[in-house]
Amino acid sequence: MLLSTYVDSRWEQGAHVQGQQEPVQGQKVDGISCQTSEQTIFHIHAHLTIFVNGSPRQVPAAIGIPDARSQNTPQGPFIGSGKCFYWLHTHAADGIIHIESPVQRTYTLGDFFDEWGQPLGPGQVGPAKGHVTAIYNGQVYKGDPRDIPLTKHAQIQLQVGTPLIAPEHITWPSGL
Numbered sequence: 001m002l003l004s005t006y007v008d009s010r011w012e013q014g015a016h017v018q019g020q021q022e023p024v025q026g027q028k029v030d031g032i033s034c035q036t037s038e039q040t041i042f043h044i045h046a047h048l049t050i051f052v053n054g055s056p057r058q059v060p061a062a063i064g065i066p067d068a069r070s071q072n073t074p075q076g077p078f079i080g081s082g083k084c085f086y087w088l089h090t091h092a093a094d095g096i097i098h099i100e101s102p103v104q105r106t107y108t109l110g111d112f113f114d115e116w117g118q119p120l121g122p123g124q125v126g127p128a129k130g131h132v133t134a135i136y137n138g139q140v141y142k143g144d145p146r147d148i149p150l151t152k153h154a155q156i157q158l159q160v161g162t163p164l165i166a167p168e169h170i171t172w173p174s175g176l
Contacts, residue, residue: 026083029115030111034086035102042105043101044099045099045176046097046099046156047097049155050125050157050160051165052128052130053130054164057126061092061093063088064087064088065084069082078092079091107150132160133158134157134158135155135156136156
């Protein structure tokens with residue numbers, strides 16, 4: 001099954017985000033390439049949760065995997081292949097960002113949103129506009145959310161508007 005990161009045009013509660021920009025299709029973005037196989041010299045994972053006015057928004061599968069192909073698993077749809085894999089990508093709609101790179105470097109949430117084709121800044125997350133509160137590993141992040149580093153097991157929560165939701169904590173699946 002071919003998937004697209006564009007699933008819902010309204011980004012309603014629990015829905016996928018859709019913005020005006022197209023997700024990347026293989027061109028280099030922020031110095032990040034799209035290669036035919038996953039790169040594992042530097043292999044870590046971070047988690048992203050998004051709330052708009054207190055309601056959750058889903059981070060879709062297939063970000064950073066153009067022409068994604070889905071397979072059904074007991075845990076739900078999983079993206080196992082596509083045209084190519086960017087070094088930052090999502091395999092499932094579970095909020096886990098896979099950082100799989102041929103070089104060790106610090107990637108940022110801004111890099112990920114650029115691949116996604118969505119705006120991110122102090123006043124906007126995807127199509128949602130308003131004051132953005134960023135929480136990084138349980139603490140309020142001071143600064144532009146684009147600069148949040150994607151580190152091993154980082155837990156990132158972006159909130160647009162109010163009410164603010166207490167920081168969520170995920171338990172990492174075995175092997176991640």
